[in-house]
Amino acid sequence: MESLRASLLGVVEKIRNSVLLDTRDVDAIIRDLQRVLLKADVDVKLVFDLSERIKKRFFSQEIPSGFSKRDVLIKILYEELVTLLGGENTTPYVVPKTPYTIMLVGIEGSGKTTTAAKLAKYFKEQGYRVGLIAADTYRPGAHDQLKQLAEKIGVYFYGNPHSKTPLAIVEEGVKELTSKNVQILIIDTAGRHKDEEALMREVVEIHESLKPDDVMLIIDATLGKEVSRQAAAFHERIPLGHVIITKLDGSARGGGALSAVAATGARIAFIGTGEKLEDLEPFVPQKFVARLLGMPDLEALIKRFQAVEAVERERAKLIASGKITLLDLKEQLLEVRKLGPLSKVLEMLGGSSLPLKGSIEGSEEEFDKWIAIMNSMTQEELLKPEIIDRSRMMRIARGSGTSVRDVRKLLDSYHQMRKLVRQLYRSRRRIPGLNL
Numbered sequence: 197m198e199s200l201r202a203s204l205l206g207v208v209e210k211i212r213n214s215v216l217l218d219t220r221d222v223d224a225i226i227r228d229l230q231r232v233l234l235k236a237d238v239d240v241k242l243v244f245d246l247s248e249r250i251k252k253r254f255f256s257q258e259i260p261s262g263f264s265k266r267d268v269l270i271k272i273l274y275e276e277l278v279t280l281l282g283g284e285n286t287t288p289y290v291v292p293k294t295p296y297t298i299m300l301v302g303i304e305g306s307g308k309t310t311t312a313a314k315l316a317k318y319f320k321e322q323g324y325r326v327g328l329i330a331a332d333t334y335r336p337g338a339h340d341q342l343k344q345l346a347e348k349i350g351v352y353f354y355g356n357p358h359s360k361t362p363l364a365i366v367e368e369g370v371k372e373l374t375s376k377n378v379q380i381l382i383i384d385t386a387g388r389h390k391d392e393e394a395l396m397r398e399v400v401e402i403h404e405s406l407k408p409d410d411v412m413l414i415i416d417a418t419l420g421k422e423v424s425r426q427a428a429a430f431h432e433r434i435p436l437g438h439v440i441i442t443k444l445d446g447s448a449r450g451g452g453a454l455s456a457v458a459a460t461g462a463r464i465a466f467i468g469t470g471e472k473l474e475d476l477e478p479f480v481p482q483k484f485v486a487r488l489l490g491m492p493d494l495e496a497l498i499k500r501f502q503a504v505e506a507v508e509r510e511r512a513k514l515i516a517s518g519k520i521t522l523l524d525l526k527e528q529l530l531e532v533r534k535l536g537p538l539s540k541v542l543e544m545l546g547g548s549s550l551p552l553k554g555s556i557e558g559s560e561e562e563f564d565k566w567i568a569i570m571n572s573m574t575q576e577e578l579l580k581p582e583i584i585d586r587s588r589m590m591r592i593a594r595g596s597g598t599s600v601r602d603v604r605k606l607l608d609s610y611h612q613m614r615k616l617v618r619q620l621y622r623s624r625r626r627i628p629g630l631n632l
């Protein structure tokens with residue numbers, strides 16, 4: 197994955213160095229991104245759809261205050277890559293109950309036996325009593341390999357090289373290990389047979405007898421997007437709970453393997469990132485993409501966006517129910533002030549000679565005072581002004597260089613305004629079809 201990471205870093209760097217981020221800049225960045233993803237063997241259609249979505253979202257999204265266009269593009273890139281790799285999975289794998297049986301399936305050479313041992317070590321370190329069962333009777337040495345690994349990690353092991361059938365081994369093993377109060381049982385099944393049909397029959401037979409709590413398909417990342425065919429072949433015969441993708445360390449095609457599996461809807465639980473027993477990581481797309489994009493501050497940026505989005509959702513809810521908040525008031529005032537001096541605004545509206553002119557003198561200072569007061573409020577106070585008690589008022593007055601009386605005056609005006617909006621809202625509801 198290192199090459200993919202390095203190339204994605206190049207794309208992020210290009211975004212960061214871009215001054216305008218106009219259509220031309222974005223097109224060039226998207227072309228780079230496409231090249232990077234296609235080289236990592238991601239499916240052409242997935243790459244195309246992702247590019248279109250990024251462009252569409254970027255050019256239709258408003259840039260929230262406090263953020264740059266670059267921030268927005270990086271955030272969209274991050275989110276789209278997370279979706280590509282199976283977005284909704286946000287928590288690391290957990291074992292919901294004990295005893296728990298996990299059956300591993302996959303073709304020979306995928307890294308099944310190694311992964312069985314890695315999982316045993318992972319769960320042992322979480323404090324579980326773990327057992328490994330060697331049910332691969334075809335590959336010479338599979339039994340001894342797993343036995344040695346179990347001894348090395350210090351977990352329970354069951355195997356019987358003289359047993360006639362893999363099913364018998366599994367049944368004996370489960371019985372023996374559960375009698376020793378083993379909490380998590382990991383069963384390594386065969387990956388080779390006379391032919392694929394015979395292999396599948398054996399897997400189905402063990403599955404039906406064992407009724408495992410989870411079935412994990414082990415697949416090799418170096419196969420790239422071919423993995424989706426393998427996942428589908430297994431899934432047709434037995435319900436797959438999870439997928440583990442191995443050998444992501446060495447593979448330039450890892451992006452293809454990960455996105456192909458995610459596209460089948462299978463949840464990727466872990467990834468193998470090396471030959472050593474500790475080279476197993478729970479797979480969480482958000483974390484993985486953050487690392488791929490190589491930004492230490494990416495998490496902070498995403499958190500800032502999430503905070504803004506949460507406020508927006510809250511406001512949308514309030515507005516939908518006819519309430520306005522101080523935040524709305526503040527933004528309205530800022531909008532008006534952006535137009536220039538209030539007397540100019542009035543002139544633009546054609547009212548320079550109106551008697552109003554006299555009455556707005558002084559309002560300008562009042563408006564600025566209000567803005568200063570609201571700048572000293574917290575987000576929570578702006579959304580829920582009812583929490584502003586006397587001690588908060590004192591703090592706000594101090595912060596804005598005003599007095600408690602000024603703060604109170606603003607709050608009174610706000611309450612009046614709110615009443616007005618509520619009345620408007622009620623009348624709108626009473627008269628169906630009237631769009632206010």
Ligand code: GDP
Pocket residue numbers: 302303304305306307308309310311335387442443444445446467468469470471475
């Ligand atoms: P099995 O036939 O599916 O049981 O495969 P093995 O567990 O024997 O693994 C096959 C080869 O892949 C071995 O040489 C392992 O060391 C290697 N292997 C397994 N997982 C990984 C991984 O995540 N990264 C790398 N680089 N090699 C791995």
